[in-house]
Structures are given as C-alpha cells and as structure tokens.
Amino acid sequence: MTVFAGAFAMAADQKIPQSLKEQLAVNLSRASKESGSWHSCDRHRMYLVKWDSGAFKESAWRTDDDGSVCALAGDPLFIADQSRSDRQQQLALLAPASQDVPLVEFAKCRGSFALVHYAARNGELRLATDAIGLRSIYYTLHDGLLIFSTALRVLEAISEVDKSLSWHGMAEHCVFSFPLADRTPYDNIKVLRESEILSATASGIGLSQYLDWVVPVEPAEGPRSAAAQLHIEFQKAIALRAGKDERVYSFLSGGMDSRAIVATLVQSGRNVEALNFSADRTQDQSYARSFAAEIPDQCRLHCLPGGIYPNFSFLALAAKIALEQKEVIAVDRPQFIWSGDGGSVGLGHVYMDEHTLDVGDSLGIAAMVRSFMTFNHLSFPVGVLRNAARLRLQDDVFNCVQAELDRYPVSEIGRRLYLFLLFNDQRRHLFKHFETIDQHGLELLTPFYDTQFLRMVAATPVRWGVLHRLYSAFFEHLPTFALKTPWQTYPGHMPCLLPPDTQSSYQWSSPRPLDGLGLIERGRLSLGLLRATDFKAQMPIFSITRIWIAALLHLLTLRDCRHILPALQTYQRFSAIARKTPSL
Helix, strand or coil: CEEEEEEEECCCCCCCCHHHHHHHHHHHCCCCCCCCEEEEEECCCEEEEEEECCCCCCCCEEECCCCCEEEEEEECCEEECCEECCHHHHHHHHCCCCCCCCHHHHCCECCEEEEEEEECCCCEEEEEECCCCCCCCEEEEECCEEEEECCHHHHHHCCCCCCCECHHHHHHHHHHCCCCCCCCCECCCEECCCCEEEEEECCEEEEEECCCCCCCCCCCCCHHHHHHHHHHHHHHHHHHHHCCCCEEEEECCCCHHHHHHHHHHHHCCCEEEEEECCCCCEHHHHHHHHHHHCCCCCEEEEECCCCCCCCHHHHHHHHHHHHHHHCCCCCCCCCEEECCCCHHHHCCCCCCCHHHHHHHHHHCHHHHHHHHHHHCCCCCCHHHECHHHHHHHHHHHHHHHHHHHHCCCCCCHHHHHHHHHHHHHHCCCCHHHHHCHHHHCCEEECHHHCHHHHHHHHCCCHHHHHHHHHHHHHHCCCCHHHHCCCCCCCCCCCCCCCCCCCCCECCCCCCCCHHHCCHHHHHHHHHHHHHCCCCCCCCCCECHHHHHHHHHHHHCCCCCCCCHHHHHHHHHHHHHHHHCCCCC
16 A cells, blocks of 8 residues: 655756655655655656555565666556466566556556556656556646646645646536546646556657447346356455455445455455444444344454544544454454445446436437436535626536546447446545545455456446346345345335345435424534635635525525535635645
8 A cells, every 4th residue: 555756857858856856755645754664766857755554565666777666556456377466566567677568468457556657768757547547646747847646635735736726627526526537626737547547758748548448348148147247257356356365354334335245255265354333223234233143253243433534444444443452353464454335336337317328318418417417416506606607617517527428439328427437436436545545554455446347347238237236136146145134225226125124224314304403503504604605715606695695594494505515615625725826
C-alpha cells in the first residue's frame, strides 16, 4: 500500500525547483516518521518520492544505473503463464529497464494499481492506472513541469499549482458527489481515466488506453450460463487476491456483496475474522449474525460500534485496533481487509431501471439521460443560484453526462449507461480511502473490481443484469450455507426469497419527512445553510438572498431544503483550498 508523487521537466535543459521537491516530500505522507518506509530519486529532469506502509512485503521500487526509476502503488495482479507474479516481478514486466512494454501487456493486469516509470535513455515519463482507474493518478502542467501524485491532496498543497475551480467539475461534484470524465474540482488538475497511460517527453504529452471496454469478451449464451461463468471468474478473483493467506479480515454486512466474498473464502478453506459496524436491531447486523452462525468454525463475527469518522476506513482502523488490544487476532496480513465494494454497480446494475432502458431504446440517449437523472434524483439546487448560473448550470451537467455516454459507442444503449456508471461512479468510489491511506494504513481487497470479472459482466446484455437479476442468478452458485439465511436487497430489485426479519430495521428505509423533524433539527440545518454562505467562492454562482429564504422556509417546514447544504459545503470546502493559491 503506497502513495507516490513527483515532477518531470518537459524540456531536457529545465530544472525542477528545490522548493517543489520539498513540498512534494513534505505533503506525501502524514504518518509518523517511525511508520512505513521512504524512497526517493532525484534526477536532472525527474524527481520521485514514494511512501510505503509495509502492507505489501515488496516495496515495488526500482532505480537503474542509467538513471531510470519506476514504482508501483497497489497490486496490478499481472497474470503471466496462468499464474500471478509478485509485485517486484510485476514492476519488471510493466516497466522493463531495457525496452518499452507493449500496451497489451497492461491488459493482463486484473488488480488495482498506479504506475510511474521514467526511462532515462529516451527521456520519457510514463504514468498508468488500472483498467477501472480506481487507483488514481492526478497531474497538472505548470511552467513546463508535469507534477503528479496518487493523492489529490498533495497537488492541493503545492503552492505553485493553479487551483482555480472548474465550472463543470464543481457542478458535477455537487450532483454526483464526484466530477465526471478526467475532471477534478480544479480546472488545471486532471486525473487519469480507466485503462489510461500518459506518456510525456520533450515533444509533449500523449494519452492512450490499453484496454478497449467497448470491445467485450465473448458473451455467454444466456443469463444462467453467464451467472455460472461469472461465479467461476469470481472464485479466481478471490484466489488471486488471497494468495497463501489462511486467516483473513473481511467486512461482513447483511447484504449480498460481503456475503459472497466471505462464503467464497470459507469455501476455499480459509478462516475469516468478520467485521460488522451496524447498529443493533438492524437487518444489516441481524443477517450478518445469522449467516456467521451457519459457519462458526470458519467465521468469527465481530459486531463493533460505529461512530463519527472522516471515512469508513478510519472506522475500520479504530475498530480493528480495539479488537486486537483485547485478543490476539492471528490473521496472515493484518493490514488487508476484504471488501464488497463495487458489487452493487459492477454486478448489481444499480441506478438503472426498466423504464430508463425502455426510454433509451425508443427515444435515444438524451431521453435516457433525462430518465436516469430523474430516477436517481440527480439535480443541482438551482433554486439558490443567481439567474445567470441558473440558466446554464443544469444544462451543462446534462450535456456532460450525455458526452460521457457518447464516449462508449456500443450498440446497446443501456450498456452505455452501465459503462458510464462503472467509469465514473465506481471509479471514484474509494476516493476517500486512497486520499487518507497514509493515515489509516489499510489495503482493501476488492474482487468485485477484478478486470476480467467486470469484462465478463460488460459483455452481457444490460437487461440481464438490471435490478440485480444477473447478481441473483450468480448468488445461487454460492455454497449452500450462504443461502440458508436471509440477506438484504435493494428496494424494487430481485428479492431474497427467505422470510425477512421484520423485527429489525431495513437499511434503505425512507428518510423522515420535513414535518417529522423537530425544531432543533430544522434549526440546525437552517443555521448550516447560513454559515455556508460565509465564504468567497471563486465562482460566485449562489444568491445569498435565496439561501437565506431557503433557510427560513426550511425552519418553518414550508420547503425541504436538506439537499442544498451539501452543494454549499462542497463549494465552501474547495474554495477555501483554492484561496490558498496565489493568482497566476
């Protein structure tokens, strides 16, 4: 588990300022000096620094006698001769010292990774990310220098980097909770896309993709056959990531994703220390308990308290530390936790419904985008915008979504929407985890992000998968003990056929209506709206008067304005970062 950052001089006679090198090194890791290990390489045109927590035994760092340097973050799971290479071998295969690696070699990777390779012999820098783009690399050009990092926060901290807010990136962040395409909240900072490689030389910067997701693998004959093949591929994805581990940590909720992982681990003979953070008297905890009770010899469930943390990874770390202080937990790799993240979109096809697919088939992409956004309640709070922004911003977001769907020219229109979600929603889903990985030190094992597994899903007709249909057929191939107790399902999706626990609360219950909130709760949000106006955004799109009116209407239960506060806080947060950068 690693983070790296660096700078590359585009011109052969250009030098990298010492102040920039120092800022990159200082901001890379916030861990204590005693934890982890550091690597750095300082060349005439190239500076690279890397922090490694030690989760992986191999550091995946190499410097060559000719001045070349390369490093990996994550685990590519490069498959050669039907077997997995270790990380040092993977580095040698993806960044060979003697010659350039063909792009097709990258397509053999099934895991999540970020790669940097500077070849001194031809003065070329290469940055690459995994097939989904899960392990991000952010980059920007400044005064002839290409500055890059696996964490956006590092570039945010560099004084020389222009952090002017992006009109589209910020609007998308408010609507989707993340920017689309290669955008970030900042105009001049980009992020590598799925399967993307950036090559930089004195001639300029080029982008290429080593895997074409529009060209699928060979499809199955029908949904039942596809489900069986997917289960086999899922077992391979588990085995590749587990390696020689005999006892492991895994999250275990009451849903399908983590149960599929734990069941497959147990079926393969491994022992699982399962972690659940759900509240008492919830189906999420109740179903996890009943499932674990079916396999008591191989699965110990630890129901641990939740709490307020910056992200779920900090909660997991705190709970894991508390657990290990009470007893010896003899897992093989204590910094690794199995996670079901990625299953809901990748295999479950959430955020789509039959109506949206029907609209796309009959009326085209634009109509499908409107139906999709309506179905998922995706919109910008235009009621508190100034007139000019109100007329433009909502249409701009719509056009950006449509442009993304046009990027995937598959004949099945519904599959375009699936790929849009996979390479936007799912690609950004672990952003907080990787941004703070230097602090919590946890590495997630995510088989639902396995490249080959997802390519097989993407080869199936989208109507096989929508509403968890394909997932339900896949689920039937799990060992018998996994199907003996109920599990939670999404509202309106394929239901669990076992009787539910009606005494426990359902995870996706509807939020309380406005008139069901007390005066203190309403007042707290109204006050939050007012406080969020106390900033000077680079893009003054909000109307202070309208925000005050919204706060009053919410307080008086005349209009529910809970959806406005997250957008204001998003602009407030990134505007504060942008103000730290002098105008360039």
